[in-house]
Amino acid sequence: MLLELSRISKSFGPVEVLSEVYLAVDAGEVCALVGDNGAGKSTLVKCIAGIHDINSGTIAVDGAPREIHDPRDAAALGIEVVYQDLALCDNLDVVENLFLGREKLHGVVLDDDAMEQLAAETLDSLAVRTLRDLRQNVASLSGGQRQTVAIAKAVLWNSRLVILDEPTAALGVAQTRQVLELIRRLADQGLAVLFISHNLNDVFAVADRIAALYLGRMAGVVNAADATQSQVVELITSGRSGAVGLPDPNGVQS
Amino acid sequence: MARPATEELRRRNRSALLDQLHRRGPQTRAELTEALGLNRSTIGALATDLSESGHIQETTGRSTGAAGRPSTLVECVPEAETVAAVEVRADRVRLALVGLGGTLLARAEVPLEPGADGPEAAELAARLLADTPAAETVAAVPGLVDAGVVAQSTELGWVDRDFRTDLERATGRSWRVADLATAAAVGERSRGDAHRSPNLLYLHGGRGVTAGMIADGRPRRGSSIMLGHVVVNPGGQKCRCGLHGCLEAEMGTFEQSATIEATTTAAWMGDTAAREVVHRSGGLLGRALGSVVTAATPDEVLFGGWLRELYLSSAAAVRSSLAEATLPQLRARLRLRTPALGSEGPLIGAAETGFEALIGEMR
Numbered sequence: 001m002l003l004e005l006s007r008i009s010k011s012f013g014p015v016e017v018l019s020e021v022y023l024a025v026d027a028g029e030v031c032a033l034v035g036d037n038g039a040g041k042s043t044l045v046k047c048i049a050g051i052h053d054i055n056s057g058t059i060a061v062d063g064a065p066r067e068i069h070d071p072r073d074a075a076a077l078g079i080e081v082v083y084q085d086l087a088l089c090d091n092l093d094v095v096e097n098l099f100l101g102r103e104k105l106h107g108v109v110l111d112d113d114a115m116e117q118l119a120a121e122t123l124d125s126l127a128v129r130t131l132r133d134l135r136q137n138v139a140s141l142s143g144g145q146r147q148t149v150a151i152a153k154a155v156l157w158n159s160r161l162v163i164l165d166e167p168t169a170a171l172g173v174a175q176t177r178q179v180l181e182l183i184r185r186l187a188d189q190g191l192a193v194l195f196i197s198h199n200l201n202d203v204f205a206v207a208d209r210i211a212a213l214y215l216g217r218m219a220g221v222v223n224a225a226d227a228t229q230s231q232v233v234e235l236i237t238s239g240r241s242g243a244v245g246l247p248d249p250n251g252v253q254s
Numbered sequence: 255m256a257r258p259a260t261e262e263l264r265r266r267n268r269s270a271l272l273d274q275l276h277r278r279g280p281q282t283r284a285e286l287t288e289a290l291g292l293n294r295s296t297i298g299a300l301a302t303d304l305s306e307s308g309h310i311q312e313t314t315g316r317s318t319g320a321a322g323r324p325s326t327l328v329e330c331v332p333e334a335e336t337v338a339a340v341e342v343r344a345d346r347v348r349l350a351l352v353g354l355g356g357t358l359l360a361r362a363e364v365p366l367e368p369g370a371d372g373p374e375a376a377e378l379a380a381r382l383l384a385d386t387p388a389a390e391t392v393a394a395v396p397g398l399v400d401a402g403v404v405a406q407s408t409e410l411g412w413v414d415r416d417f418r419t420d421l422e423r424a425t426g427r428s429w430r431v432a433d434l435a436t437a438a439a440v441g442e443r444s445r446g447d448a449h450r451s452p453n454l455l456y457l458h459g460g461r462g463v464t465a466g467m468i469a470d471g472r473p474r475r476g477s478s479i480m481l482g483h484v485v486v487n488p489g490g491q492k493c494r495c496g497l498h499g500c501l502e503a504e505m506g507t508f509e510q511s512a513t514i515e516a517t518t519t520a521a522w523m524g525d526t527a528a529r530e531v532v533h534r535s536g537g538l539l540g541r542a543l544g545s546v547v548t549a550a551t552p553d554e555v556l557f558g559g560w561l562r563e564l565y566l567s568s569a570a571a572v573r574s575s576l577a578e579a580t581l582p583q584l585r586a587r588l589r590l591r592t593p594a595l596g597s598e599g600p601l602i603g604a605a606e607t608g609f610e611a612l613i614g615e616m617r
Contacts, residue, residue, distance in 0.1 A: 177562070177592075185594075188591075203570070204572075206569075228578065229570040229574045
């Protein structure tokens with residue numbers, strides 16, 4: 001397993017947001033993380049990304065336990081996060097955004113040609129045909145194109161696990177399709193993808209496995225090929241579905 | 255078996271070298287030596303031979319970043335051999351002229367009158383083709399195709415139409431006729447993302463729904479799978495084929511092929527009627543697909559034509575009903591994907607069929 005979380009707990013003061021959460025994501029697969037508002041999806045992502053320190057539990061990468069205390073630790077392990085707000089600079093062009101903070105130098109000056117070529121190759125490998133001009137400002141791009149740039153930026157850095165926080169939430173129907181195909185292609189090219197979404201259609205369209213969080217606990221992880229929509233809805237809303245789920249979904253712990 | 259004569263061996267190696275370059279793109283001589291398992295000097299002689307006949311050229315290309323002289327790349331000359339691929343759809347006829355190595359050299363498109371018959375479609379193909387110097391000509395037609403005869407096509411409304419003869423009369427050339435879904439499957443496997451799947455199922459959504467199959471890396475002999483005429487609701491809606499409760503009739507395929515974009519957009523915006531249509535169609539598609547997966551055990555299923563839009567908008571319904579209609583062992587490693595080549599798949603695949611014959615004949 002590329003990433004393996006076991007018994008992760010996280011509290012903010014007296015509020016326990018995550019309780020003994022487990023999750024594993026392997027290279028070449030898309031794992032979808034679903035759950036109601038407040039189930040702890042974003043907190044879990046921030047723990048993996050090094051924004052929050054965990055209170056207890058272990059995060060293992062390639063089977064070895066790792067300490068992740070800040071985003072740089074996560075990046076060094078090949079973990080990249082694409083947040084909902086994308087964190088792109090509107091006044092810079094596509095290439096400048098892709099290389100922001102990690103510009104290639106030729107002596108003391110920027111190596112623009114090399115950066116543009118590498119950007120074009122990356123976008124090409126992802127079969128991105130929607131970006132014609134790599135020198136246009138990001139401000140002029142559509143929502144889907146911006147999402148594509150943000151994802152390409154995450155992929156460009158030899159990352160091994162890409163975490164996408166609600167990447168289709170603000171997109172139209174045609175752009176959502178393109179982003180879903182892009183997500184699937186990332187995994188088919190060997191990356192591990194953790195995909196957070198509210199939309200079960202999007203989840204079923206790309207995910208290999210579906211992990212459902214319920215009130216800060218992992219209600220269950222099911223194979224997308226074996227799951228039905230109603231099963232996943234039950235896991236999200238009640239923490240249980242048939243034989244899968246929490247033994248005490250009302251939150252009472254012995 | 256007697257040892258093949260030197261000349262025959264040389265011809266076989268020539269064809270193998272060309273095939274390798276056509277499929278895998280530009281390579282160095284060292285890479286070719288490795289891939290074909292031939293002697294370095296043999297590769298050298300073959301390369302000289304093929305560049306004299308104008309099939310390949312050597313360029314100083316790729317720098318490896320290492321010090322020293324950049325290695326020369328061997329690549330196909332696209333214009334040396336060309337294949338013309340024609341796609342016949344309900345409303346248009348498209349042509350692509352593809353060169354050796356898979357380079358697209360030219361393309362053209364003309365509208366087709368609704369309800370046009372074989373000779374009319376062949377006439378348009380002839381006009382598009384004009385005096386194009388193609389060594390092979392291949393047509394892709396949606397429906398049940400057997401040895402040049404279109405036995406049944408819901409999309410075109412043809413029954414037992416000898417389309418190959420129509421084409422040969424109109425153009426004076428010899429033709430191969432493939433079914434569109436199988437051609438697309440060939441395209442996706444050779445030039446798309448599906449090269450890892452020896453058993454590939456391509457679903458084509460047009461005015462009708464058909465499926466093409468690659469089995470053990472080879473296009474399934476015979477014709478397409480009539481997915482649209484799998485009965486999903488016995489005694490249900492009467493289909494244009496005469497049966498009742500076919501997938502096509504129950505989904506309203508004929509109308510949906512034109513309205514899918516509007517329907518999925520409306521569903522996405524929250525229109526309950528559109529949501530119901532999308533959800534129901536996805537469920538029916540999953541159920542019909544379940545029968546085919548159970549019978550044909552593919553590794554990968556591609557949703558082509560308007561089924562791409564339907565799948566991405568109703569994947570939860572498709573997968574839920576597929577999970578209810580197949581054995582866990584059959585669906586565990588089944589990959590559901592959308593085609594990487596999009597609407598170009600059938601043309602690219604038809605051209606590949608032509609190249610396979612062309613390179614095979616050089617042997």
